[in-house]
Amino acid sequence: MRLTIIGAAGMIGRKLVERVAASGQINDRAVDAMTLVDVVTPDSPAGFKGACDAYAADLTETGTAARLIADRPDVIVHLAAIVSGEAEADMEKGYRVNLDGTRALLDAIAAHDDYCPRVIYASSLAVFGAPFPVKIPDDYHLTPLTSYGTQKAMGEMMLNDYSRRGILDGVGIRFPTICIRPGKPNKAASGFFSGILREPLNGQEAILPVEDDVRHWFASPRAAVGYIEHAATMDTAPLGAQRCMTMPGVTATVADQIEALRAVAGDSAVALIKRVPDPAVASIVAGWPRNFDTARAIAAGFVAETSFQEIIAVYLEDEMGQTAQAGT
Amino acid sequence: MRLTIIGAAGMIGRKLVERVAASGQINDRAVDAMTLVDVVTPDSPAGFKGACDAYAADLTETGTAARLIADRPDVIVHLAAIVSGEAEADMEKGYRVNLDGTRALLDAIAAHDDYCPRVIYASSLAVFGAPFPVKIPDDYHLTPLTSYGTQKAMGEMMLNDYSRRGILDGVGIRFPTICIRPGKPNKAASGFFSGILREPLNGQEAILPVEDDVRHWFASPRAAVGYIEHAATMDTAPLGAQRCMTMPGVTATVADQIEALRAVAGDSAVALIKRVPDPAVASIVAGWPRNFDTARAIAAGFVAETSFQEIIAVYLEDEMGQTAQAGT
Numbered sequence: 001m002r003l004t005i006i007g008a009a010g011m012i013g014r015k016l017v018e019r020v021a022a023s024g025q026i027n028d029r030a031v032d033a034m035t036l037v038d039v040v041t042p043d044s045p046a047g048f049k050g051a052c053d054a055y056a057a058d059l060t061e062t063g064t065a066a067r068l069i070a071d072r073p074d075v076i077v078h079l080a081a082i083v084s085g086e087a088e089a090d091m092e093k094g095y096r097v098n099l100d101g102t103r104a105l106l107d108a109i110a111a112h113d114d115y116c117p118r119v120i121y122a123s124s125l126a127v128f129g130a131p132f133p134v135k136i137p138d139d140y141h142l143t144p145l146t147s148y149g150t151q152k153a154m155g156e157m158m159l160n161d162y163s164r165r166g167i168l169d170g171v172g173i174r175f176p177t178i179c180i181r182p183g184k185p186n187k188a189a190s191g192f193f194s195g196i197l198r199e200p201l202n203g204q205e206a207i208l209p210v211e212d213d214v215r216h217w218f219a220s221p222r223a224a225v226g227y228i229e230h231a232a233t234m235d236t237a238p239l240g241a242q243r244c245m246t247m248p249g250v251t252a253t254v255a256d257q258i259e260a261l262r263a264v265a266g267d268s269a270v271a272l273i274k275r276v277p278d279p280a281v282a283s284i285v286a287g288w289p290r291n292f293d294t295a296r297a298i299a300a301g302f303v304a305e306t307s308f309q310e311i312i313a314v315y316l317e318d319e320m321g322q323t324a325q326a327g328t
Numbered sequence: 329m330r331l332t333i334i335g336a337a338g339m340i341g342r343k344l345v346e347r348v349a350a351s352g353q354i355n356d357r358a359v360d361a362m363t364l365v366d367v368v369t370p371d372s373p374a375g376f377k378g379a380c381d382a383y384a385a386d387l388t389e390t391g392t393a394a395r396l397i398a399d400r401p402d403v404i405v406h407l408a409a410i411v412s413g414e415a416e417a418d419m420e421k422g423y424r425v426n427l428d429g430t431r432a433l434l435d436a437i438a439a440h441d442d443y444c445p446r447v448i449y450a451s452s453l454a455v456f457g458a459p460f461p462v463k464i465p466d467d468y469h470l471t472p473l474t475s476y477g478t479q480k481a482m483g484e485m486m487l488n489d490y491s492r493r494g495i496l497d498g499v500g501i502r503f504p505t506i507c508i509r510p511g512k513p514n515k516a517a518s519g520f521f522s523g524i525l526r527e528p529l530n531g532q533e534a535i536l537p538v539e540d541d542v543r544h545w546f547a548s549p550r551a552a553v554g555y556i557e558h559a560a561t562m563d564t565a566p567l568g569a570q571r572c573m574t575m576p577g578v579t580a581t582v583a584d585q586i587e588a589l590r591a592v593a594g595d596s597a598v599a600l601i602k603r604v605p606d607p608a609v610a611s612i613v614a615g616w617p618r619n620f621d622t623a624r625a626i627a628a629g630f631v632a633e634t635s636f637q638e639i640i641a642v643y644l645e646d647e648m649g650q651t652a653q654a655g656t
Contacts (some may be wrong), residue, residue, distance in 0.1 A: 091438070091493070110419075129569065141469040143488070143570055150489040154482045160471075161478040165419070241457065242471055 001026065002033045003232075004068060006059060006105070007079030007122070009038035011181060015225045016077065021045030021052075026075070027233045035073060038080065059101035065108035075118045075232045078105055084126060085188060087148035098151035106158055110167045119159065120231045123174045123244055125217060127153040130287050138245065138296040145287060156244040164241050171231040172244030176219040176304070180315040189284040193218070196254070197261050197312060200269040201320070209278030212255040215290040219249040220314040223304040230302055238300065248304040250311060251291040260308035264316070329354065330361045331560075332396055334387060334433070335407030335450070337366035339509060343553045344405065349373030349380075354403070355561045363401065366408065387429035393436035403446045403560045406433055412454060413516065415476035426479035434486055438495045447487065448559045449500045451572055453545060455481040458615050466573065466624040473615060484572040492569050499559040500572030504547040504632070508643040517612040521546070524582070525589050525640060528597035529648070537606030540583040543618040547577040548642040551632040558630055566628065576632040578639060579619040588636035592644070 003020065007013050013036075020031050036042040036054040044054045057064045059080055068076075080101060087094030102121070109117060126149030127142045142153045159170035180201075181194040192209055193216060199206035227247050236243070252260075262270045294302075305311045316322040331348065335341050341364075348359050364370040364382040372382045385392045387408055396404075408429060415422030430449070437445060454477030455470045470481045487498035508529075509522040520537055521544060527534035555575050564571070580588075590598045622630075633639045644650040 139469050141467050142485075144485065145492065145569055147489050147493070150485050154485055157470075157472070157478050157482055157485075161475050164473065165475070241473055 001029050001031050001075060001232075002035075002071060002073040003031050003075050003077070004035040004037070004073035005042075005077045005079065006037050006068065007077075007081065008036035008042035008054070009040050010079055011183070011221065012122075012175075012178070012224050012228070013038065013042065013077075013079050015221055016228055017042070017045045019225055019229070021048035024049055026229050029233055033071075035068065035071070037068065059104055060096050065104040066111070068105070069108045069112060069115075069117075072112065072115055073117055075120065076105070076109075077120045077122075077228055077232075078102065079122045081122065081152075082148070083188065084124075084146055084148040087151060088146055091147055094147050094151055098148065099154055102155040103158060106162050106168065110162065116166060116169055118232060118236075119168045119170045120228055121155060121159050121170060121172045121244070123156050123172045124149060124152045125174055125176065125246065125289050127156060127174065128289050130289075132289050135291045135293045136246070136289050137293045160241055160243050163236075163243050169236055170243040171234070171236060171239070173227050173231060174244065174246040175224055175227070176217045176247055176249035178221055178224050179218040179311055180319070181221065182315070182319045189281050190216075190288075192281070193254075193257070196273050197257060198315070200261060200272040201265055201312075201315065203272070205272050205274055207276050208254065208273050209276060209281040210254060210285055211277075211282070212258070213253055214282075214285055215251060215253045216285070216288060217249045217251055217290065217292055218308070218311060219247065219304040220311045220318075222314045222318055223247075223249070226304075227302055234301055239296075242296075245297040245300065245302070246292045246294050247297050247302055248294045249292070250305050250308055252308045256308050260312055263309055264312045329357050329359050329403060329560075330363075330399060330401040331359050331403050331405070332363040332365070332401035333370075333405045333407065334365050334396065335405075335409065336364035336370035336382070337368050338407055339511070339549065340450075340503075340506070340552050340556070341366065341370065341405075341407050343549055344556055345370070345373045347553055347557070349376035352377055354557050357561055361399075363396065363399070365396065387432055388424050393432040394439070396433070397436045397440060397443075397445075400440065400443055401445055403448065404433070404437075405448045405450075405556055405560075406430065407450045409450065409480075410476070411516065412452075412474055412476040415479060416474055419475055422475050422479055426476065427482055430483040431486060434490050434496065438490065444494060444497055446560060446564075447496045447498045448556055449483060449487050449498060449572070451484055451500045451502045452477065452480045453502055453504065453574070453617050455484060455502065456617050458617075460617050463619045463621045464574070464617055465621045488569055488571050491564075491571050497564055498571040499562070499564060499567070501555050501559060502572065502574040503552055503555070504545045504575055504577035506549055506552050507546045507639055508647075509549065510643070510647045517609050518544075518616075520609070521582075521585070524601050525585060526643070528589060528600040529593055529640075529643065531600070533600050533602055535604045536582065536601050537604060537609040538582060538613055539605075539610070540586070541581055542610075542613055543579060543581045544613070544616060545577045545579055545618065545620055546636070546639060547575065547632040548639045548646075550642045550646055551575075551577070554632075555630055562629055567624075570624075573625040573628065573630070574620045574622050575625050575630055576622045577620070578633050578636055580636045584636050588640050591637055592640045 129145035
């Protein structure tokens, strides 16, 4: 299999590359060659036995998409995007990168005859907009309330249409909020969901800007990589014309997160969480979905964690080289 | 009010122009100036007392949208589109006209500061895709199964996003199938819905290619113009972030149509309908929606006919200069 990853320098992209490099395969299919692109040159993976081409490229520049498709990769993972906050602040850039970039990729594929690659498209829960039912079902209407969500929903529609036409074989993955994100705190409104666990697990203080009863939908970085791996080789025939699905995950409140932290790392870790209400963050988060019925994705074979303690255990294992027990 | 109509040479566009020209107003607001554009030069209306500028322009050409917006029309009616069959046959043209053309218009508006026009966007039932519930509610998910429907749904999403941002004040109208279309038969798969009434009312034979139990969603050309007039001056605040609505209409089977024809024009008219089954047409029509719950549009003040006899009466009055009684 030839694998191309667009957005390979991001957190999920890097973890995917590391995992494929280590095993040399996705599920039971050998990966012979990887092409890794991002707006900065992605790291070439250590230990990968196949061919690897890693370079900086901007999908919104003329010719980039055609170059990416020239060697006809079997599987294309499209993770590149402007994130929600930036897409809202810079409308032109958001539409250019998130919509036009995606379309450039799809149209470059359409320009090839006798070629129908698997295209894995990173979508988002932001395609949904309040008001929400208690659990959002797979057939819930898409009413995004941000430009980012609008762009992702438009990309989903193109992915469906191009798949229906047989131009490509698309799978759209609506990622849960990824938790615990490794690394340093960032400015995303969702950053605290990881920060209130990651910082205490590392012996540092964390700020909690919202109430304990805020509920959201989560999965680990490891689960996120697993979705992509599954999407790369799954049978897409049962998906029919609707190629995009909300991924399974864990619904949890901030209180659930804190109790999972306590179970794993004790009261001293929990004591590092400082409550500093931030009405701006609370207002943004209030519009986010809380729980999903992901029957389609589950039937299609996608899996995630089933508890928040499990999500924390993944962090300890993957980022701190510990088992959950060793973390207590 | 300055009114700009894009797609003014089409059937609905012409009827809208005639109606505004005759009254000099929309609802109770005076129309001082009209700009009429289409890919062919639209007819200038007889009897309009205001200024009228009519010219040929292609919204997909650079500069056209900016030119259309230069005089800051208060209300912009965007009817221009490649129809379903052509958008399916010529994918590039469909995306270029239906998606890029719409986006060019919206972005030209965005380029103006302190300007937020009412934009009335012609959408379509094709944003919906089977399987359908018995009545499709306003919050039914959009799963288009054609490129045309995909493009219209993407336009709806942009209309919502640009409205949410305060760039424009959008109203998206999902038109029922318009019946009875005046003029000659056309090649649209839906053409027979009008043909089996129009031709017999004019003493000519008509072909019915589907079974009598085929059900669909209809309104008259007069109702279609009425939607646009209402959308031009309605209070959009109650619409919130969801600016697009299925319009009220009449659900009717082919058998209902035929019985309405019989009631208005007698058995001799019905005898002019020849059944010539066409599996290709039947297959296309089988994927179309049949009935809608249009509570949102009704609450917002949109109206249509309430029976098929009424739809036929509109044709007799508007196209044949008759009342329904005179047609029998």
